[in-house]
Amino acid sequence: MDIAFLNRARACYIERSGDLRTSTLAKAVPNKAKRNQKWQRDPEGMRLRILEAAKQEFATHGLAGARVDRIAVKAGANKRMLYYHVGNKDDLYLTVLEAAYEKIRAEERGLDLEHLDPPKAIARLIDFTWNYFLRNPEFLALLHTENLARARHLKRSTKVKSLHSPFVELIGAVVRRGVASGDFQVAVDPVQLYISIAALSFFYLSNSATLSVIFGRDLLAKRAKDERLDHMVRLVLAALTGKSFAVFDRQPVLEPLATATHIA
Amino acid sequence: MDIAFLNRARACYIERSGDLRTSTLAKAVPNKAKRNQKWQRDPEGMRLRILEAAKQEFATHGLAGARVDRIAVKAGANKRMLYYHVGNKDDLYLTVLEAAYEKIRAEERGLDLEHLDPPKAIARLIDFTWNYFLRNPEFLALLHTENLARARHLKRSTKVKSLHSPFVELIGAVVRRGVASGDFQVAVDPVQLYISIAALSFFYLSNSATLSVIFGRDLLAKRAKDERLDHMVRLVLAALTGKSFAVFDRQPVLEPLATATHIA
DNA sequence: ACAGTATTTATCCAACGAGTTAATTTCGCC
DNA sequence: GGCGAAATTAACTCGTTGGATAAATACTGT
CATH class of the missing domain: 1.10.357.10 (Tetracycline Repressor, domain 2)
Incomplete structure (x- = not known):
């Protein structure tokens, strides 16, 4: 799960600054192409990006050193989204930790x-x-x-x-x-x-x-x-x-x- | 180097609340027993206590999680003393790290x-x-x-x-x-x-x-x-x-x- | 005993960071 | 085509924290 990729995906999914809509991405290419949309719903994707960003952040800075704002930015999200989709910093950390264990056990x-x-x-x-x-x-x-x-x-x-x-x-x-x-x-x-x-x-x-x-x-x-x-x-x-x-x-x-x- | 001991030492060195001066400690038993002294100079001791406290703090909380104030309290010192004797948080950390390496190499x-x-x-x-x-x-x-x-x-x-x-x-x-x-x-x-x-x-x-x-x-x-x-x-x-x-x-x-x- | 310096204390503050509140936008459904 | 819930944004609160300043106190040499 590459965070850079995920961000690129999001970034190009809705071209925020311009009108250009080049969304060639899988899943949810919207059929009605509304103009002037500021953002697009994507709860699962958002959650994934948040957890991936949080993993990186906790890994590189530790629990205390991790910054909630930085996670939000890395996830291409608003800080409020972390609380909405996962919970507070501790919940975030625990979720990441559990996912990490699940992953290695699966392999x-x-x-x-x-x-x-x-x-x-x-x-x-x-x-x-x-x-x-x-x-x-x-x-x-x-x-x-x-x-x-x-x-x-x-x-x-x-x-x-x-x-x-x-x-x-x-x-x-x-x-x-x-x-x-x-x-x-x-x-x-x-x-x-x-x-x-x-x-x-x-x-x-x-x-x-x-x-x-x-x-x-x-x-x-x-x-x-x-x-x-x-x-x-x-x-x-x-x-x-x-x-x-x-x-x-x-x-x-x-x-x-x-x-x-x-x-x- | 036991921090609890060091603190006890300091605490009993000058009985702050009472007048009682039971200083049986080594080094610097003052021969002129001035009354009403509020504190006693002890640069080396202070430095030692600061570094010991900092070691504990950095070890248990990591660099970002460490709190300068907590180090000061643990060292039985004023926060200003950290900056006076060692330097800022980073200097403190580096000093602790260097001391740790020195110690193991010596052993x-x-x-x-x-x-x-x-x-x-x-x-x-x-x-x-x-x-x-x-x-x-x-x-x-x-x-x-x-x-x-x-x-x-x-x-x-x-x-x-x-x-x-x-x-x-x-x-x-x-x-x-x-x-x-x-x-x-x-x-x-x-x-x-x-x-x-x-x-x-x-x-x-x-x-x-x-x-x-x-x-x-x-x-x-x-x-x-x-x-x-x-x-x-x-x-x-x-x-x-x-x-x-x-x-x-x-x-x-x-x-x-x-x-x-x-x-x- | 006195002056000057080293050490320590008592406050202060500006920046930061976690978490919240409220307003705005999207979208499924009727 | 519009209503209501879900998703997202923007702006704000408020305690914390690293660091700074100035004033007080102890010690040293003379």
């Missing part, structure tokens, strides 16, 4: 690890996590913001609590299979493993700014990112299988994963 | 890994990192805040950039020794390893609030923390040595580390 469900052999399944899991974080940097920021607030909002949210991640069970199953097949040495706690896998990607990406300064190199350069993914996969697989780090050369492990596997 | 230097055998050295490193983060939760929060700002302040700070962490070199040396002795299988990139070790602790602790909600259990309970440390050490050592996860039972690895090794 997680699309990943089937069941029929992969255990090492490949773990590798795919790491690859997915890494790429999801990479593609959704706001999610990282929102998570952190919520932790600053000691999960105050999350606790209130029945919605998020009902969204169980399928990963813990999946990892548990993969680990059991791995142990049975002899691929893995020990049955690690799936929660610990899940946290560790998330941690390896999360920390690198969410702290890439300060780490880049400290180490004096750009950790978000293509090369650096490739190396990181490689390192993480090797680290975890070496630990689980008891085989050497070196055994896991890139191609066989990383080849079948990649971005194509992700849901749109 | 890092106190850790000598050179004469430990490689696996023990790595275990101690993990233990140190874990416990440092546990003892200094504000550091985690500050790091995140700074990353939200895309390291804007850090880049400006010549001080922090000059504070090289000794860990990258140390880890490099340990890894080389380990490879030479046959303990380790492959010479991993020390930067990657450093980041991974920090990541495993950082993510767990800084996101413990949301993770606890998601998993429905208290990740900061004593038991859970012990398990986490155990898991991290096993994970990394198994990966490096190529031996099984199970080989590393708790006692031998964790015994010689513990809190006593840390600098005050």
Whole structure:
């Protein structure tokens, strides 16, 4: 969901300053072309734009740093609309947070690890996590913001609590299979493993700014990112299988994963 | 540096409401006991209290969420003092950030890994990192805040950039020794390893609030923390040595580390 | 004991930011 | 073709907040 696109859409939907009506957009091309219209109704679209703008704003500035007016402008809306369609700043934030969790849970469900052999399944899991974080940097920021607030909002949210991640069970199953097949040495706690896998990607990406300064190199350069993914996969697989780090050369492990596997 | 203590110190230093002067405190017990004094000079103490209060405030509320007035109150000072002793809100923040980096670097230097055998050295490193983060939760929060700002302040700070962490070199040396002795299988990139070790602790602790909600259990309970440390050490050592996860039972690895090794 | 400076207090204020109120416009429906 | 509800805009309120100013008080050297 690209905010720039959404704004362009709105902007060109009704050419506010001129009379020109070039609305070639999908959905609601009005058949009666009234002139002099100042605005056009679009509740769902408005709500979407508002939430998208709010997500960006909360992600880049945190809860306290976010500005309601800025969200309105970014959404191409009037500030009153935020209150009309969603609620006050806190409601806005909670809605964004819930949507973020829903989104990642949905993508997680699309990943089937069941029929992969255990090492490949773990590798795919790491690859997915890494790429999801990479593609959704706001999610990282929102998570952190919520932790600053000691999960105050999350606790209130029945919605998020009902969204169980399928990963813990999946990892548990993969680990059991791995142990049975002899691929893995020990049955690690799936929660610990899940946290560790998330941690390896999360920390690198969410702290890439300060780490880049400290180490004096750009950790978000293509090369650096490739190396990181490689390192993480090797680290975890070496630990689980008891085989050497070196055994896991890139191609066989990383080849079948990649971005194509992700849901749109 | 305990803010409550500092405040108590100040509060009892001059008993403002009564005449009673029970100043048993170190440093500057005034020999001429003037009566009716309204306040006492203490520039260094004031500065310390301000910075400590600011650290707490920035850590719990982020940069934008921090309130200058609240810092003043917490420091037992007048707001004007912040500007007098440190500078505006941004200066305050940068000073706090720099102090935080200085502190961890100082403790890092106190850790000598050179004469430990490689696996023990790595275990101690993990233990140190874990416990440092546990003892200094504000550091985690500050790091995140700074990353939200895309390291804007850090880049400006010549001080922090000059504070090289000794860990990258140390880890490099340990890894080389380990490879030479046959303990380790492959010479991993020390930067990657450093980041991974920090990541495993950082993510767990800084996101413990949301993770606890998601998993429905208290990740900061004593038991859970012990398990986490155990898991991290096993994970990394198994990966490096190529031996099984199970080989590393708790006692031998964790015994010689513990809190006593840390600098005050 | 006195002058001059360092430190601290007591107010003030202009800008900002969240949230509201009321007026205006669109649109489905009869 | 017009009525009423839904959607949107414009303008305003009012507490908060970072920062500034000036006055008061403690300390230092002489």
